[in-house]
Amino acid sequence: MKPLKILCGLICLILLASQVWSMSHWNEQRGVYDDVCYLRQAHLFQRFGLRGFDTDILHDDDGYLAAKLKEIGFSSAAPPPCHTPMQASGKLVIQYPPGTGLLLALFPQGHQVIPLFVGATVIIFSFALLGIVLASSTPAILSAAVLGLLAIYLMINPAKASYSMAPTMAACALAGFLTARLFASEPQRERMWLTLALGLVLGLSVNFRLPNLFLSSGYFLFFLLAFLSSRKLEIASRGFGFGVAFVIGMAPTLIANAINAGSPFATTYGSADAVPPQFSFTIIKQYVTDMQFVLLLLAGISIAYVFAARSEGGVRRVALVTVANLAVNLAFFLSHPLFTPYYMVPIAMLSLWSVSFALLTGPAEAMGGKLIAQAADTRS
Numbered sequence: 001m002k003p004l005k006i007l008c009g010l011i012c013l014i015l016l017a018s019q020v021w022s023m024s025h026w027n028e029q030r031g032v033y034d035d036v037c038y039l040r041q042a043h044l045f046q047r048f049g050l051r052g053f054d055t056d057i058l059h060d061d062d063g064y065l066a067a068k069l070k071e072i073g074f075s076s077a078a079p080p081p082c083h084t085p086m087q088a089s090g091k092l093v094i095q096y097p098p099g100t101g102l103l104l105a106l107f108p109q110g111h112q113v114i115p116l117f118v119g120a121t122v123i124i125f126s127f128a129l130l131g132i133v134l135a136s137s138t139p140a141i142l143s144a145a146v147l148g149l150l151a152i153y154l155m156i157n158p159a160k161a162s163y164s165m166a167p168t169m170a171a172c173a174l175a176g177f178l179t180a181r182l183f184a185s186e187p188q189r190e191r192m193w194l195t196l197a198l199g200l201v202l203g204l205s206v207n208f209r210l211p212n213l214f215l216s217s218g219y220f221l222f223f224l225l226a227f228l229s230s231r232k233l234e235i236a237s238r239g240f241g242f243g244v245a246f247v248i249g250m251a252p253t254l255i256a257n258a259i260n261a262g263s264p265f266a267t268t269y270g271s272a273d274a275v276p277p278q279f280s281f282t283i284i285k286q287y288v289t290d291m292q293f294v295l296l297l298l299a300g301i302s303i304a305y306v307f308a309a310r311s312e313g314g315v316r317r318v319a320l321v322t323v324a325n326l327a328v329n330l331a332f333f334l335s336h337p338l339f340t341p342y343y344m345v346p347i348a349m350l351s352l353w354s355v356s357f358a359l360l361t362g363p364a365e366a367m368g369g370k371l372i373a374q375a376a377d378t379r380s
Helices: 002-023 033-053 064-071 099-104 113-134 138-154 165-184 188-206 210-230 233-249 251-260 281-288 291-308 314-334 345-361 364-379
Strands: 083-085 092-094
Touching: 002 113, 002 138, 033 064, 033 092, 033 099, 033 251, 099 113, 099 165, 099 251, 113 138, 113 165, 113 345, 138 165, 138 345, 165 188, 165 210, 165 314, 165 345, 188 210, 188 233, 210 233, 210 314, 210 345, 233 251, 281 291, 281 314, 291 314, 291 345, 314 345
Parallel strands: none
Antiparallel strands: 083 092
16 A cells, blocks of 8 residues: 555655646736736735725725736726725725735735745645545545545646635635544544634635635534534534634634725625526536536535445535535526636535545445445345
8 A cells, every 4th residue: 555655645746846837937917807906905915914904995005006907908097907886985995805815915025926826735735645645445545646636736727717716725625624524523522623623714715715605504504404403512512613713714804894895794796796696507508518517526426425335424424514515505606697617616626625535534444345245245
């Protein structure tokens, strides 16, 4: 087993090196409006500190945004992109949550995007190696390696399309690992700490992309249904703790909303994004013909494997949470009027990481043996 693990680790390392080499040649001036707004948010934090949460266009008195838009050939007579007029506050503000800007602000101006993506990719590589190390059979090692290679590759295509995807992908890997650990854990105290950590990570992810709110939906449903069926105080306390940790994690977004939109629960997004659900066959067709469909299909196959193996305990609970998560996210994005090549990548990767680590940390060998025995009985 050890030589195979080393070989798979080296292959992942080679892909990581290739990705980092490609990222090192990126240009921050690629003419994308979203990029400019994320960089402006980072500029505000670097210039004003915590006062950078206030993204009112009036704070562009040093001409940073105007200069960035001029670099990409944007007309100075047009309203700035990615900014929304707020009736409650009377401000013209950045529509995105502040998390991506906060991370970009950690790096020197002009050299912010490359270290953000490299750092996130290294985190993904670390979880890929962890999966390979935890694997205890040849199929498990190969499966962990394939997932790791896929996750590392996705950090350029399609994650490069949005700066918010880099930290989101890293958060999904961590949340997947915590999900598997949570439902495999036995001691009550350990379960509570893992619940709090998972809620915090998922809450933090909302600060990178607001639709990451839906990454937590399956967990809330699980705790609710588990409590209603058992009426146990422990489950109620864990569900409450998960919710509190989730809200604490997304506190930067709530603060930014209060400052910019006039209320923590008011959105800074414009009317094009804040629309009622409306299913469209055009949107569905775009997802079906996109690479995201392949990722969702892989997630579905991994869940089906868990149920086909008749797994019990933590692995089964992970699969149930993942099914609920996928259902809610599919319902939201398939009814959303806009399509991008990365909208459903986070839920697909969170699902794959969760099920993969559940199988690696759970009774994977027992399940594999059960399937083999069933196949042998059929042949005989």
